Amino acid sequence: MKKKFFVSGIIALILICSLAVTGLVGAAGKNSYSVMATNDLGMHCVCPTFDYVMVLPPFNTFRAQAFLKGSGEPQVISDAMKYRVAYSILENTDSILTSDQRYQNWMTNSKKLFPGFNPVNSAGRIQGLTGATLSGNMQPMSGSGAWWEVKGVPVFPVVTGTSRDIMTDPLGGPNRTPYLTGQVQLIDKTTNKVLAMNTFTVPVANGGCCGCHLKLAESYGYANPTSLQSFQVMGMLHGKNSSGVDISKLDVDGDGVPGPIRCSWCHLDPAMGETVAPGVPAGYKILPGATFTSSQVKTSQYTFSDVLHRFHAQDSVVLSSYDPNIAKNCYDCHPGNGVNCYRDTHTTKTINGHGIWCTDCHGDLNYRIATHQMDQPWSDKTLPKCSNCHGTGNGEGNGWLNLGIFGSFLNSSGHHDNKVLCSTCHGSPHGLNPSTLALDNQQNINLQNDPRAIGKCSVCHSGKNSTWNKPPH
Amino acid sequence: MKKYLSVVTAVLMLLSLCAPSAYATKNAVEPTKRIDLSLTLKYIQGWSARDKWDKFPESPSFAYYNTYSFIALGAGVSPELKERIVAAIRACQMKDGGFSAGPDHGTESNTIFTYYSLATLNLLNAMDSIDRDKAASYVRSLIQKDGSIKAKTADAGATLSTTYYGIASLGLLNALDTVDKKSVIAYINTYREGRKGYCLIQGKISMPGATFMAVKSLSLLGGMTPAIRTEVVNYLKSTRYSGLMKNNTYKTLPSIADMAAVLDTLAEVSSLRVIDNRSAYQFIESLYIPENGGFGPEPGLGTTPPSTYHAVLCLQKLGRL
Numbered sequence: 001m002k003k004k005f006f007v008s009g010i011i012a013l014i015l016i017c018s019l020a021v022t023g024l025v026g027a028a029g030k031n032s033y034s035v036m037a038t039n040d041l042g043m044h045c046v047c048p049t050f051d052y053v054m055v056l057p058p059f060n061t062f063r064a065q066a067f068l069k070g071s072g073e074p075q076v077i078s079d080a081m082k083y084r085v086a087y088s089i090l091e092n093t094d095s096i097l098t099s100d101q102r103y104q105n106w107m108t109n110s111k112k113l114f115p116g117f118n119p120v121n122s123a124g125r126i127q128g129l130t131g132a133t134l135s136g137n138m139q140p141m142s143g144s145g146a147w148w149e150v151k152g153v154p155v156f157p158v159v160t161g162t163s164r165d166i167m168t169d170p171l172g173g174p175n176r177t178p179y180l181t182g183q184v185q186l187i188d189k190t191t192n193k194v195l196a197m198n199t200f201t202v203p204v205a206n207g208g209c210c211g212c213h214l215k216l217a218e219s220y221g222y223a224n225p226t227s228l229q230s231f232q233v234m235g236m237l238h239g240k241n242s243s244g245v246d247i248s249k250l251d252v253d254g255d256g257v258p259g260p261i262r263c264s265w266c267h268l269d270p271a272m273g274e275t276v277a278p279g280v281p282a283g284y285k286i287l288p289g290a291t292f293t294s295s296q297v298k299t300s301q302y303t304f305s306d307v308l309h310r311f312h313a314q315d316s317v318v319l320s321s322y323d324p325n326i327a328k329n330c331y332d333c334h335p336g337n338g339v340n341c342y343r344d345t346h347t348t349k350t351i352n353g354h355g356i357w358c359t360d361c362h363g364d365l366n367y368r369i370a371t372h373q374m375d376q377p378w379s380d381k382t383l384p385k386c387s388n389c390h391g392t393g394n395g396e397g398n399g400w401l402n403l404g405i406f407g408s409f410l411n412s413s414g415h416h417d418n419k420v421l422c423s424t425c426h427g428s429p430h431g432l433n434p435s436t437l438a439l440d441n442q443q444n445i446n447l448q449n450d451p452r453a454i455g456k457c458s459v460c461h462s463g464k465n466s467t468w469n470k471p472p473h
Numbered sequence: 474m475k476k477y478l479s480v481v482t483a484v485l486m487l488l489s490l491c492a493p494s495a496y497a498t499k500n501a502v503e504p505t506k507r508i509d510l511s512l513t514l515k516y517i518q519g520w521s522a523r524d525k526w527d528k529f530p531e532s533p534s535f536a537y538y539n540t541y542s543f544i545a546l547g548a549g550v551s552p553e554l555k556e557r558i559v560a561a562i563r564a565c566q567m568k569d570g571g572f573s574a575g576p577d578h579g580t581e582s583n584t585i586f587t588y589y590s591l592a593t594l595n596l597l598n599a600m601d602s603i604d605r606d607k608a609a610s611y612v613r614s615l616i617q618k619d620g621s622i623k624a625k626t627a628d629a630g631a632t633l634s635t636t637y638y639g640i641a642s643l644g645l646l647n648a649l650d651t652v653d654k655k656s657v658i659a660y661i662n663t664y665r666e667g668r669k670g671y672c673l674i675q676g677k678i679s680m681p682g683a684t685f686m687a688v689k690s691l692s693l694l695g696g697m698t699p700a701i702r703t704e705v706v707n708y709l710k711s712t713r714y715s716g717l718m719k720n721n722t723y724k725t726l727p728s729i730a731d732m733a734a735v736l737d738t739l740a741e742v743s744s745l746r747v748i749d750n751r752s753a754y755q756f757i758e759s760l761y762i763p764e765n766g767g768f769g770p771e772p773g774l775g776t777t778p779p780s781t782y783h784a785v786l787c788l789q790k791l792g793r794l
Contacts, residue, residue, distance in 0.1 A: 168773030172724050208774070214725050221677035224724050314574075316583070316624035320634035321673050321682065323730070323779055324534040324585045325574070331775040338773035347764070354519030355765055364531065370578035436764075 033077075033196035034459060035085065036443055037064035037184035038423045039203055040410060042430030043341035045334065046156060048102060048171050048206045050109035052231035052259035053247070056271065057113070058106060058154035059128060060204055062087055064138055065147045065424045066186040066196065067460045074460040076419045077186065078146030084189050085148040088135035089202050090181035092155050094126050097134070102173075103156050112253045113262045115281050119154070128154035129273075138184075143401035145413040147421055152273075155180060155204045168337040170210035171227070178205035178339045179439050199442045201431060205335035212332065219321070231259060241311070245297055249290035252280065258287060266297075267304035270378040270405055305377035313365045327365035330358045343440070344432035345452075351389075361388075383407030386422075394473055397422055414473045425454035425471075508758055510546060510794065512766025513781065517542045520778055521554060530561045532575045533589035538782035540596045545789045550597060559599045562590045569614070570607030571625075582611055583625045584638040591645040600645070609648040612639050620656030633664040633671065637686035644693040658696035661687050665701075670708035679708055681734035688738050697742070706744045709735050716752025726771045729760055733783040736790035750791055757787050 040061040047054050064085050066077040077083055097103040107119045107126075114129060121127040126134055130152030138148035157167055157176035165175035180202040186195045210230070217225035217233045225233075235248025235258065243266075248258045263269065268277040277299040286294060300307065312318055312333075313326055326332060335341050346356045359365075361384040368374060373382040385408050387395025397414020401421075409429055413421045427433040431440040434451035441451035448456040450468050457464030457471065521529045521539050530536035536558045543550050550558070564576035565586065572590040573579020579586070587608060594600045615623040621631035622639025640657065643649050664671045664687060670679030671687035688705055691697045710717055713727055714735040732753065739745045760768045760780070767776030768784035788794050 168726070211726055211771070215728075218725060219673040219677060219680050219683070221672075221674070223678055316585070316628050316635060317632065319583070319585050320624055320632065320638055324589055325532045325779070327532065328535075329770070329777040329779060331777060332770060336774060340775045342775075350519075352522050352524065354522045355516070360523070360525060366532065366575055366578050 032069050033066065033186055034069065034447055035064055035066040035184050035186040035196040035198050036424045036447070036454075037062055037085075037087065037182060037198060037200040038428045039182070039201060039431075040406070040423075040428065041203075042344070042428035042432075043178075043203045043205060043335060043339070044155075045207045046204055048169065048173075048210060049105050049227055050113060050260050051105065051227060053234070053261045053263070054109070054113050055207070055209060055263055057110065057129060058103075058156050058204070060153045060155045060202060061149065061151045062138065062153065062182065062184070062200070062202070063141075063147050063149045063421065063423060064184050065145070065421055069460055069462055071462055073416070074462075076146050078140055078142065080140040082189055083195075084187050085138040086136065086185045086187055087138055087150060087153075088183045089153075089155060090183065091158050091160060091177060092134050092180055092202070094134060096158060097126055097154075097156060100156065100158060106154075106156070109260045112260050126154060128152040143399065143413070145399055145401070145419040145421055147424075153202075155202055157204050157206065166338045167205050167335070168211075170206050170208065170214075170337060175338065176206075178335065178341075179203055179437060181439065198446055199439075201428065201437065201439045203341065203428070203431065205339045205341065206337065208331065208333045208336045211337065228258075239292065243296060243300065244292045246290060246292065249287045249292070250280065250297070251285040251287050252283075254283070254285055256287075263304050263308075266300045267302060267307055268299075269304040303374060303377055306374035309365055309374055310369050313369060325366070327367075328357065328359050342430050343436045344427070344430055345434050346432065347436055378405050380406065380408045380411055385409075394470075397473060415471060427453070507763075508761045508788075509763070509766060510788075512763075513768075513785065514543075514546045514548055514766070516766040516776070516781060517546070517778075517785075518548075528577070530558050530593075531577065533562060533565055533572055533586045533593060535778060536562060537589045537593040537596070538778055540593050542782055542785045544596060545785050545794060547794075555597050555599070558593060559597065559602050562593060563602055565590055566603050566608070569626075570604060570609070570611035572608070581625060581627070584612055584615060584622060584635060584642055585624055587612060588638040588642045588645075591642055595645050605646050609643060609646045609651070612642050612646075613648075613651060615639060616652060620653060620658075620660040622657075633661060633673065633675075633683055634686055636660060637690045640690045640693055649693060654694045654696070658691060658694050661690050661694075661696070666708075668704050668707075670705050681709070681712060681714060681731040681738070684708065685734040685738040685741075688741050692741055702742045702744075705738065706742060706747060709739055709744075710747050714753065714756075715747065716749030716756070719752075726773075727756065728771045729757065729768060729780045729783040729787065730770060732756060733786045733790075736787050740790050745790060753787070754791055754793055757784050757791075757793075760784060 040063060044060050045056045046058050047056060066085060068075040068077055110117055110119045117129060119126060132150050132153045134153065138150045141147050141149045157178045159165060159174050160177045164177045167176045167178040169176060182200040182202040184200060185197040188195055213230045213234055214225050217230040220233045222229040232248040235246045239246030247261045250261060251258055264272045264277060265280045266277055279299050280297055323329065342358055349356055351360065376382050385395060396408040396412035397418055399413030399418025401411045401413065403411050409422050413419065427440055431437060433444050433453045434441055444454060445451055447459050448454060452468060455468040455471060456466050458466040517539055523529050540550055540558065561576045565572040565579055567573055567582045569582050571582025572587040573582055574586050594602060617623065617631055622636045623631045624635040643652060663675055664683060666672050666679045670684035672678055673680050673683040684705060709715060712735060713721060713723060714732045759772060762769055762776045765776055767781040769775055770777055770780035
């Protein structure tokens with residue numbers, strides 16, 4: 001009986017804790033504060049291994065807004081002297097990632113890929129390229145609205161052994177979870193009291209590059225190709241382009257083994273936070289058998305996005321051997337692999353009777369190449385605008401955050417004096433509410449018992465109605 | 474006191490269990506994978522209704538995928554859609570007679586796009602809508618000394634794949650008599666792997682896609698021999714796509730394009746019976762995406778138009794439509 005009672009108590013405690021975590025029970029015991037967080041893109045790709053080549057490192061960015069609901073107008077909380085906004089990730093802790101072999105591979109190679117970078121900080125914690133740790137405090141930001149942000153959190157898909165492990169491993173390992181559970185808390189700095197908390201999606205997945213390139217290595221004679229063989233075939237093919245540089249003949253760390261190569265060394269990739277391509281770090285060696293010289297190893301005039309998309313969409317060998325038109329095969333490269341990162345409310349809508357696919361907003365690859373969009377990747381000049389379909393009244397807000405990167409959705413704010421980020425109410429791009437992924441909806445359900453975009457005035461305003469409706473944009 | 478705590482615990486547990494279910498919006502129930510071909514047709518029709526940046530048919534291959542799928546699924550092509558497709562393909566024909574990547578953004582001719590343009594027009598019985606002589610002349614202009622055919626004028630050389638598209642194009646134009654069949658056959662056979670199939674890269678290993686392209690080219694050129702047929706069938710039986718290799722493990726994922734290549738090749742040599750039809754069907758079924766009726770290119774991947782076309786082709790070859 002005692003044992004039964006003890007077990008029941010423990011279970012109850014766990015369940016209460018889980019409710020508190022999801023925000024259903026306010027930890028502060030009051031409803032006067034609320035906090036919402038989102039990931040900036042709705043998905044971040046990361047390579048599964050970094051031994052030979054790296055397209056994208058672990059790098060996730062979260063944004064949050066917190067509100068105080070009082071007797072008058074609600075306030076957007078921005079006072080970093082009084083408050084802090086803390087974040088953590090349920091499935092990505094230091095101990096979990098330290099014991100993950102794939103993440104260890106990043107830890108080993110990250111120093112070669114980013115000279116001067118140490119994946120562990122002075123406190124012994126895992127850190128990302130910006131110094132962000134797996135849990136900590138967001139930084140206060142200000143533009144037309146005030147928000148909190150942490151840039152470059154080094155998150156990684158993990159094996160949980162649950163049905164949430166939906167991501168196919170391109171290297172043949174066990175499936176992994178690409179949608180991690182983020183937790184955000186608004187904390188009173190003086191009392192250390194948690195004033196509000198919520199749950200948000202931390203998306204991170206491998207793309208389709210490795211899977212396809214292993215197959216490519218097969219066609220080049222490797223019956224059961226390794227990552228090295230796959231890289232050597234890729235390098236050889238890279239050597240046939242105008243640069244003449246076989247990247248698999250570059251040894252950047254002097255260990256006699258090719259790689260690891262970071263694509264953005266030569267091809268500018270604004271997603272890496274750079275405005276110019278830095279070039280291959282000095283001290284690299286050219287391996288025997290190379291047919292190029294160091295004078296050819298230089299930065300390219302073409303962005304990474306441009307060369308990558310243009311080559312795969314236009315090269316005769318790719319077109320004739322694999323697919324005559326990859327212009328709409330977004331998931332061949334972008335996740336993709338069991339992840340289906342485009343999961344938002346648009347997937348359930350139609351235009352003129354047809355479903356809405358990536359290309360309906362972004363334009364297909366042939367169109368994007370023909371209109372030189374890839375020359376300016378990650379820019380509001382080339383990324384889709386909500387107003388293209390929804391009109392100016394319902395599209396982007398009038399506030400402009402001037403992030404210097406990303407499209408107008410992430411750069412905009414609206415609602416009262418443009419204080420509210422679009423993503424605060426609507427969620428992350430590609431995971432917009434109501435999403436087909438339950439985790440994406442949890443935050444809004446916690447706040448308004450409705451998975452749609454925030455539409456109940458009572459979430460932030462005292463004395464206002466609690467019927468869901470479209471608020472002023 | 475203990476009794477009181479037990480009651481409180483029980484109440485809390487009940488509350489805890491009820492609350493999440495009140496908010497749940499999506500059950501984690503795996504949807505059934507049964508193929509709903511009416512939904513597949515709807516998905517394909519959706520592509521042909523696009524009219525924003527990508528006005529259908531935005532490329533010859535997309536025109537071909539849709540036309541083939543419409544016909545295979547028994548829906549046919551409406552006169553309005555046929556008119557739209559034919560007009561778009563006519564717009565792809567360049568001055569040199571070849572066809573470009575698309576009516577809106579194509580800048581140069583290519584045998585790959587030429588093939589898909591001709592194959593589409595052939596399905597629509599509209600071959601007379603374009604300048605056939607010029608098209609044949611364009612493909613012939615790409616023939617190399619060794620009998621191979623380049624993809625486009627600017628390319629340095631040819632491959633088995635580009636040669637296949639050239640030969641298939643000339644076949645559709647009834648212009649194969651104008652090529653030196655012997656040298657083309659010899660060139661294609663340089664991609665043959667001893668007692669197996671054909672390689673994408675000379676001297677490497679046999680691949681389903683390369684084997685299809687070689688076999689189709691050889692059939693068109695009259696170069697298929699009983700020995701090649703036997704070896705090709707044996708090779709295809711030994712691939713994972715035959716459904717016969719039940720205990721083998723592979724590092725790479727299987728793909729619908731390779732499955733289609735295997736079935737198309739076996740159909741070409743009248744040997745479809747050698748595969749395990751049920752296993753092949755199960756693989757195709759596993760790639761079905763119930764949310765939209767399309768098919769993914771390989772396990773885990775979402776729907777794409779080419780992979781949906783490949784799945785329709787597979788189902789047709791398996792007699793499952």
